Amino acid sequence: MQNKGLIKVFAILFGLVCLYQLSFTFISNKVENDAEEYAERRVGEGVENYSELRDVEEQSYLDSIGNEEVIAGITYNSAKEKELNKGLDLKGGINVILQISVKDILSGLANNTNDPSFNQAISRADAAQADSQDDYIDLFFEEFNSIPDARLASPDVFFNRALSDDINPDMSNDEVEEIIRLRVDESITSAFEVLRKRIDKFGVTQPNIQRLGNSGRILVELPGAKDVNRVKNLLQSTAQLEFWHVYKNTELGNFLFEANTVLADIVESEQDVPETTTTADTTTTTEDEDISELLADAEDTTEVATGNNPLFELIRSPGFQGSPVIATFSVADTAQVNDYLSRSRVRSLLPAEQRYAKFVWGVPDEETGTVGLYALKGNRNMEPPLSGSVITDAQQTYGQLGNVAVSMQMDGTGAKIWEEMTGQASNQQSNIAIVLDNIVYSAPGVSTGPISGGRSEISGDFSITEGQDLANVLRAGKLPASAEIIQSEIVGPSLGQEAINSGVLSFGIALIFVLLWMVFYYGKAGLFADVALVVNILFIFGILAGLGAVLTLPGIAGIVLTIGISVDANVLIFERIKEELAKGKSQVDAIRDGFSNALSSILDANITTGLTGFILLILGTGPIKGFATTLLIGIATSLFTAIFITRLFIDGYGKNGKSLQFSTGATKKLFTNMNIDFLGKRKMAYIASAIFVIISVGSLFVQGLNQGVDFVGGRTYTVRFDQDVNPTAVEQDLVAVFGSAEAKTFGPNNQLKITTNYRVEDEGAQVDEEIQQNLYDALQNYLPADLTFDEFTAGSGGRSLGIMQSMKVGPTIADDIKNASFWAVLGSLIVVFLYILLRFRKWQFSLGAVAAVFHDVLIVLGIFSLLYKVMPFSMEINQAFIAAILTVIGYSLNDTVVVFDRIREFVNEHTSWPLGKTINSALNSTLSRTLNTSLTTLIVLLAIFIFGGESIRGFMFALIVGVIVGTYSSIFIATPIMFDSVSDKSKIEKKKKNEEEPEKAGTTTTTA
Missing domain, CATH: 1.20.58 (Methane Monooxygenase Hydroxylase; Chain G, domain 1)
Structure with missing residues (x-):
């Protein structure tokens, strides 16, 4: 060297x-x-x-x-x-994918037009998106262009004041489409920057935020974050801050009285209650019941309920004289009041100068359950005199009474308008409403004259945290469109610590076994390989820390898997050195030739595995990326340590003439003089494989697969109880609440994985909270009586009970994940087929390799289909399973390529042998390497499977099955199919050494 x-x-x-x-x-x-x-x-x-x-x-x-x-x-x-960054599964935290509403952006660019063509295209795009993988903007343009004579440059669509500099009425739809796409992308970029600024101020370490393509999706990861509701509010709040002049209740005159009278007539005309019934026992309303209801209502209102006061009956208290609060209502009645006040006959009662009045609500009083009603002084365009875009800074402060407030500073333009607004309010002794996201937070009066300098303050019933978050949102800016959480994963810190403990334990056990095995099998040479292996692990963790990569539990599994890859490289080298020593070469020559001849196989095997790793890295998300990252880093470092570090120790030991044996007394004679007729047994192997494949395909059609929420959408919760529970009984209680639900033991008997697709298409924090409340209510019989709802949802309370982990995937993104997974598997097969074709220059080799891979994938899928109902651990088909399938593909090809490499070498060396003898000899010569590598890899995977934690048990089971099947298929499927597909076997047998590939120039042989 x-x-x-x-x-x-x-x-x-x-x-x-x-x-x-x-x-x-x-x-x-x-x-x-x-x-x-x-x-x-x-x-x-x-x-x-x-x-x-x-x-x-x-x-x-x-x-x-x-x-x-x-x-x-x-x-x-x-x-x-x-x-070294730790992922959510190791540290706990929150991972969400936000969907910025492209629909909102388009509507905003069109000034919320009422154009029938625009709204028809929006409606059709909404419907099409449910079953399409295309971006929303593509669907919108496709639907709009399908409408006859519809023009994007119409004054009622995108040719408006805001876009007049870019769009003119003579433009074609294609020209306008290009401009609108750019504007939408700018809005999404703006939303990304707003979210990034908010997250930077949130206070968690090592946050991660990134755009996902051009679909308007944004990934946000907050390791260590614990307050779920706070995070959701921070991410989804649009922060639509506005300043309005507001009517006092005295300015509206008799509007409420007149509205109540009109509503009484409307309600009476809408009621259709029969005065008589056919039988006495079907009478549903009696005079006594009417009187009782009226008396009950009278206790809560200042007006005596007569049945003819639909609006007054809802008033809890009127606003005091001259107040901006018109009246106070129960929070539960706000929807009914909104309906009443939106009636055209009611709106027509407003005087002409008040016809644009905008009714909005204040901040609810949680103690009384009431909320005040305000009337803003609107205008024709319903635009506020001043918006929050003028805010340059905001800080959480304290008001004059010591209450939490938010102080704001405006820019020059905003300061000027603010001075005009406050001056006008001062002259008229009126109020200015500070409205955030359509809620009036305060409506102070101005009596001291115009306020210059652009400073203002929002006061309300804030906690310190709420004040800090509001200041943060205002300072960062508002989102240009609504943001809905379409996928979320929440991991409790307790579960994260348990994952660390189990990950470290499995890693330690696997490492100790491999270190001992190498010394047992290869003696002192194995000890040198162990040193290289430890250096390899140091390099992996050091690179991860230096790159700022995130270590996840699948990432730890990837690192442990690279132990097997590193061992494989050393096994290849040592086996070749042993062969060279058996030929009678000196130790120095045998070591030199052994390293040289093994290089081709090592590179081919690692490149095929690396290709699947790259596909995982490109198409995967979250933990899958973590697995792919560590796998790729491990491949690179294991190559360096196996080829160079091991060589340094071996050469250093033997430079003084010391003899180095590459075996021990117990392993010296193993796998020597093997002469198994593998090709002669290929028909039996074909029959056995055909039976397994038929059973697998049959099960896939009849029983199907247990698809996780990644692929079908829904919500899943990992819930821990203080005692063992019966999943069947729990499931029955859940079905009674959700209609459709599944409960399975997840790890210990006091922990369940609960899945439901209840209201899966509904978005919003309120829906999530409602489902969690329903879950809490349904599990009351199994939870401690003193476990509160907040403790249940946080999985805390000092007892590590309740929801330890949760995940939500919307149906649209579930389709996208399933689609991406399909292309990942197909893409990996195509890429590897082409690589093997390029490397071996014979399509028969590619055919054999890909046939073996299809065989392996079908059997793994079939086993998961057959056993998912009986196995005591989760066997869901999710993104992690797809990562396992791709890893199985990589491993199977790794094994197959090593065998093919040896076959190619033997064909070149033994030109007079029949092809069948050549292939059998090559297979026998690689048997030691194949079984050695497979055994060490299996032991490593079993250690992770047993000790590595429940969340990756199904993932590891897929790998274990894949390693076993992959080892079998490389010998009994890939090689026989390659052999049988060669129509004129004499062409390969007579191949001359001078036809070797250019990359082999300078070497005496290729390798196994």
């Missing part, structure tokens, strides 16, 4: 860099452990809500010492910024 000194220097320097990168993680973890111990000393378990109080104390401790030096000038804050 040339340039040994350079490789040594590089390896040492790179190792030191990795240790430096990981040192930040060690420092931050130590400080956080100190903070946790401090919080436990300050708050005992006997204190009410001690878990939340400990969090506060822990954060206070970290804030107080954040800038203090820990070691060598490194502070906790600086270390935290550079530590």
